[in-house]
Amino acid sequence: MRDAPAPAVPSLPRGGTDWADRAVTAAVWSVALLFTGVFLWIVGDLVRHGLPHLSWGFLTDAPMDAGRAGGIAPILVSTFLIVGVCLAVSLPLGVGTAVFLAEFSRGESLPARLVRGSLDVLAGVPSIVFGLFGNALFSLYLGMGFSILSGGLTLACMVLPILIRSTEEGLRAVPDDYRKAAAALGLSRTATLWRILLPAATPGLVVGLVLGIGRALSETAALLFTSGYVARMPGSLLDSGRSLTVHIYDLAMNVPGGEANAYATAVVLVTLLLVINMLTFQIADRWLHRRITRT
Amino acid sequence: MRRRAVTLSNLPALMGLAFAAACSPGTEGAGSGDGTLEGRITITGSSTVAPLMGEVARRFEAEHPGVRVDVQTGGTSRGIADVRRRVAQIGMISRGLRPEEEDLDAVAVALDGITLIVHRDNHVATLSHDQVVDIFTGRVRRWDTVGGREAEITVVSKADGRATLELFLDHFGLRRDEIHPSLVIGDNQHGIRSVAGDPAAIAYVSIGTAAFESSQGRAIRMLPLDGVEPTLAAVQSGEFPASRPLNLVTFGDRSPPVQAFLSFAASERVQDLVEAQYFVPAPR
Numbered sequence: 378m379r380d381a382p383a384p385a386v387p388s389l390p391r392g393g394t395d396w397a398d399r400a401v402t403a404a405v406w407s408v409a410l411l412f413t414g415v416f417l418w419i420v421g422d423l424v425r426h427g428l429p430h431l432s433w434g435f436l437t438d439a440p441m442d443a444g445r446a447g448g449i450a451p452i453l454v455s456t457f458l459i460v461g462v463c464l465a466v467s468l469p470l471g472v473g474t475a476v477f478l479a480e481f482s483r484g485e486s487l488p489a490r491l492v493r494g495s496l497d498v499l500a501g502v503p504s505i506v507f508g509l510f511g512n513a514l515f516s517l518y519l520g521m522g523f524s525i526l527s528g529g530l531t532l533a534c535m536v537l538p539i540l541i542r543s544t545e546e547g548l549r550a551v552p553d554d555y556r557k558a559a560a561a562l563g564l565s566r567t568a569t570l571w572r573i574l575l576p577a578a579t580p581g582l583v584v585g586l587v588l589g590i591g592r593a594l595s596e597t598a599a600l601l602f603t604s605g606y607v608a609r610m611p612g613s614l615l616d617s618g619r620s621l622t623v624h625i626y627d628l629a630m631n632v633p634g635g636e637a638n639a640y641a642t643a644v645v646l647v648t649l650l651l652v653i654n655m656l657t658f659q660i661a662d663r664w665l666h667r668r669i670t671r672t
Numbered sequence: 673m674r675r676r677a678v679t680l681s682n683l684p685a686l687m688g689l690a691f692a693a694a695c696s697p698g699t700e701g702a703g704s705g706d707g708t709l710e711g712r713i714t715i716t717g718s719s720t721v722a723p724l725m726g727e728v729a730r731r732f733e734a735e736h737p738g739v740r741v742d743v744q745t746g747g748t749s750r751g752i753a754d755v756r757r758r759v760a761q762i763g764m765i766s767r768g769l770r771p772e773e774e775d776l777d778a779v780a781v782a783l784d785g786i787t788l789i790v791h792r793d794n795h796v797a798t799l800s801h802d803q804v805v806d807i808f809t810g811r812v813r814r815w816d817t818v819g820g821r822e823a824e825i826t827v828v829s830k831a832d833g834r835a836t837l838e839l840f841l842d843h844f845g846l847r848r849d850e851i852h853p854s855l856v857i858g859d860n861q862h863g864i865r866s867v868a869g870d871p872a873a874i875a876y877v878s879i880g881t882a883a884f885e886s887s888q889g890r891a892i893r894m895l896p897l898d899g900v901e902p903t904l905a906a907v908q909s910g911e912f913p914a915s916r917p918l919n920l921v922t923f924g925d926r927s928p929p930v931q932a933f934l935s936f937a938a939s940e941r942v943q944d945l946v947e948a949q950y951f952v953p954a955p956r
Contacts, residue, residue, distance in 0.1 A: 442948060443723035517759065523714070523744050607742045608726060617742045627745075630859040632723050633884040633950055 423647060427640035435641060440608050443632045444624060449642055451610040455525060455618025456594070458611060459604055462529025463536060463593045464586075470533070471540030471589075472582065476570065478541070479548035500538035507535045508599035516603055523617040528604025532596060536589035543588065547581015548574060576665055583661040587654050594650055597622040621646045709929045710738035717744075717751020717764030719859060720784065720836075720878060721918045724949040725764055728781075728942050732933055739929045752776065755923045761930050763921045767838060778919040781937045782951035785879035785915035786839050787902040788895040789864065791871040792886075796820040798896050805844050807874060810852035815872060828866050828875035829853035836860070836916075840876045843897075843914040867892050879907060879915075880950030908952045918951065 438448030474492065482489040511531025521527040551574055559569040575582075597620075605617035608624070619627075625642050628635030715725055722745040729741035744760070751763030752773065769778050788804065790796065796819055799807070806812040807825055815823045829851050830837035841848060855873075857863045860881040867873040868891040879894070879902050886892050894902045898913050906912040920934055936942065943953045 443727055522759075523742065601746065605742065606722065606726075606744045609730075609740075617744065627719075627723070630861045631719050631745075633861065633881045634888065 420647070423640060423644050426637070427642075427644035430637045430641035431644060436645070439610065440624075440638075443635065444608065444628045444638055445632060445635050446638075449621070449624060449638075449645065451608055452619050452621055452624045452642075453645070455604070455611050456620045458525045458614065458618060459528045459532065459600070459620055460590060460593050462526060462614065463532035464590070466530060466533040467536045467540055467589065468586075471537050471585070472544055472575075474537075474541045475544035475548060475582075476575075479545045480570065480574065496538045496541055499534070500542070502535075503598075504535060504596055505598040507531055508602040510534070511599060512602035521615065523603065523605030523607070524615045525604050525611055525618045526614040528600050528618070528620070529614075531599050531603045532593045535596065535599060536593055539592065540582075540585040540589045543585030544578060544582045547578035547584075550581065551577045579661050579665045583657055587657050590653055590657070591650060594646065594653075595622060596620075597626050601626075621649075708738055709736045709932055711927065711929045712740045712742065713762060713929055713933055714754075714760040715741065715743045715762040715764060715920075716746055716754040716760040718748045718766040718918070719745045720766040721764035721781070721920075724782065724918070724945060724951060725920075725937070727945045727949070728937050729933075731942065731945065732936050735936075736929070736932065739933075741933065752921065755921055758923070761922065761927070762933065763923075765919050765921055766836070767916050768919065769921065773921075776921040776923055778921045779934045779938050780917045780919050780954040781942075782918045782946045782949075782954050783907055783915055784918055784951050785902065785907040785912045786836050786843075786876050787879040787882050787897060787914075788874060788876050789867050789882050789892045790874050790895060791867055792891040792893050793871050794820060794893065796895075798899070801844070801898055805846065808844070808846065808852075809850050823872040826854045826866075826870050826873040827852065828855045828857055828863055828873050830863070830876075831856050831858050836876065836878060839914060839916045864890060864892055878950075879912075880904065880952070884950045904950075904952050908955065910955075915952075917954065 435448040436453065437450050439451055440449060441447035478489055478492060508531065511527055511534070515521045515527035515530050516523060519527075521530075555573050555577065556569065559573055564572070600620050600623055604620060604623075606619055606623060606627070607617040608619045609616070611618040621642055625639050625646070628639035628642065715729070722743055726743045729743050733739060733741055746754075748765040748767060751760070751765050754760040755763035755776065763776075765778070766784065769776060788799065794815070796815065799818060803812065803818050807818070808827055808829070810827070812818060813825055815821055815825055830840070832848065837848070840846075841851075855866055857866055857875070860877040863875040863877040864882065864885050867875050868885075882892065882894050882902070883904065886894065896902065900906055900912050902912065907915045920937060922930060922934070926934070938954070946953045
């Protein structure tokens with residue numbers, strides 16, 4: 378069979394295909410180039426305007442004169458805390474829900490359909506709506522006020538759909554043979570999940586995590602109403618803290634002469650995103666490796 | 673496994689405890705025995721006033737280490753709503769109080785005026801009161817009608833709820849639905865960018881912001897309003913027709929730290945901060 382000649386390709390209609398092919402190739406290439414061009418333009422613009430104002434002091438000083446002078450140290454700390462709270466809440470919830478959806482419920486059961494339906498709706502809700510919701514629930518009803526905690530929890534609600542969906546996809550991509558083999562070896566369900574399925578689903582989880590962190594770091598609208606505007610070094614999670622994006626928004630839109638520092642802050646934010654993405658993939662690689670060699 | 677389940681079930685209770693402990697300092701302020709002030713003040717409202725209040729708050733905290741002042745933003749209407757709901761102790765509003773807001777007490781901290789701006793390359797030297805009204809209501813649609821080049825006018829107006837919009841409507845005796853803008857914007861900076869990028873645009877923005885941006889070489893030009901040149905001095909003397917007070921408002925009784933902050937924010941000790949934010953100190 379392997380040596381048999383390849384089955385005859387049905388003859389394509391000749392004439393006209395040549396230039397059509399070329400046109401499609403040209404179109405695909407120019408779209409790709411256009412996209413790269415836009416990316417380079419954005420990064421180039423950021424670096425050109427922002428880099429001259431960046432210095433070590435910019436990262437370690439508090440903002441002065443409404444952000445026109447000084448640095449962004451308290452804002453960096455607030456941002457890390459907000460994203461930290463968001464992940465601490467959304468990771469366990471997200472992985473738990475994904476495990477429920479992929480491993481503990483049959484595809485079309487009512488609870489699974491319910492959860493999946495709510496996730497799809499949540500994933501499409503604009504962030505400003507999450508902001509209003511977070512403000513009403515966490516800040517006012519639960520009395521957390523404008524705080525890093527309410528900001529982080531609001532972001533967690535926002536990030537959950539992404540996290541759950543990609544972790545679930547990761548779990549579904551694990552071949553059923555693994556589950557059958559584990560069952561044949563008499564492994565408990567927990568052990569199978571913990572030692573085999575979750576490590577094997579790590580790529581999905583990591584993609585969700587990176588997208589989630591990205592969305593959390595770049596969120597502005599939801600945070601204006603929840604974690605607030607205070608640019609002081611936060612003393613606890615119940616203090617209001619300004620995120621990098623809110624700082625950029627305020628400097629660019631509200632403070633005359635704040636543009637230079639807005640650009641510099643944007644450079645920091647973009648660099649942060651890139652570094653976090655790379656670190657997450659690297660850590661996941663190492664973890665996956667260790668996990669599999671040990672088991 | 674069992675032990676883990678127990679710890680997890682305790683988590684909410686633990687978080688609650690941590691919460692209560694962290695909340696205990698209290699959000700309302702009070703004077704302690706030796707006359708030093710303690711507490712936390714939350715200020716919300718106008719995004720125009722917020723950067724100024726952030727600076728004032730920092731200086732106030734330096735003088736009163738026991739008081740924390742949190743400045744939030746969201747617009748004048750939000751400031752009023754939050755003060756009434758007692759979510760905030762002080763609201764920032766970038767206009768005067770209206771008759772239906774007499775339940776609030778206001779303290780003026782600075783003045784701001786609105787001015788008309790056009791692109792630097794626009795040669796129209798001045799517009800009369802009626803011409804401005806005609807342009808913003810769409811009766812005049814081309815610059816050549818009012819002595820400019822041949823181009824369609826891009827009318828830039830502010831979004832609903834912005835105090836600058838209300839001040840503009842008030843000054844020109846217009847209603848909100850009479851304005852037919854080509855572009856609706858939010859903040860002053862946004863307005864300045866829109867005009868700097870469009871030689872046929874006209875907008876109204878805060879005078880301090882416009883003065884600063886044009887001194888920085890931004891491609892905009894300020895037009896006189898009813899014949900009065902738009903300068904900060906004209907605003908302070910009261911000669912400039914479209915100016916607005918920037919107020920701090922409170923609802924009901926003021927706690928000692930709030931009272932202290934209000935007097936501080938209206939005093940000469942923050943005059944340099946007011947000027948640094950391109951506002952005009954309120955007459956005292």
